[in-house]
Amino acid sequence: QVQLQESGPGLVKPSGTLSLTCVVSGGSMNTGQWWTWLRQPPGKGLEWIGEVYHSGSTNYNPSLKSRVTISVDESRNQFSLKVTAVTAADTASYFCASLSNGRSRFDNWGPGTLVFVSS
């Protein structure tokens, strides 16, 4: 079973760019999973941000698509998230997760990282 771990700054200034990385350990990234990012504002529900395949193919949530880029570096067993033009509404815990078995379920999750957007 793979393990995932998010990393990145915990504080980003408004209008800046949020950048996070997820390292995948205990397995290869080219075993059929899609690698995804999700987020959860404090005290609120979960939102799927988007996903990347090991080949580099991506899908994004239309609500965020204009500001989000997800990329993969298979040689380093990691994938990344960038969100541009952030506002306080982007303050959230950000999770990386694997989407497995024909993109049917999020079966492995990182512990999450809390990112504040504030000046």
Place this chain on the structure above:
Amino acid sequence: DIQMTQSPPSLSASVGDRITITCRASHIIRHYLNWYHQKPGKAPKLLIYRASSLQSGVPSRFSGSGSETDFTLTISSLQPEDFATYYCQQSFSTPFTFGPGTKVDI
């Protein structure tokens, strides 16, 4: 987008109780429905996938049923570690969406 609703929003229960949480999708999603629970400060954990399949390592007191638009999660005998927030999630189409959650507490 497919909207997911859950009921009840919260419930109070005791150890040993049988509880049921319901989830409804705004469109037919066949059996593409997953259940997770989440404890404060932790990541969600997959419990049930494709409506009724038990994820490896999850206790058999958890069960799921339903299809198309209406689904249920049942815990047959609530244990202390089960007090958490429960979310349903559809994987029928993107954007993948979650229900608002059901908080189960004492």
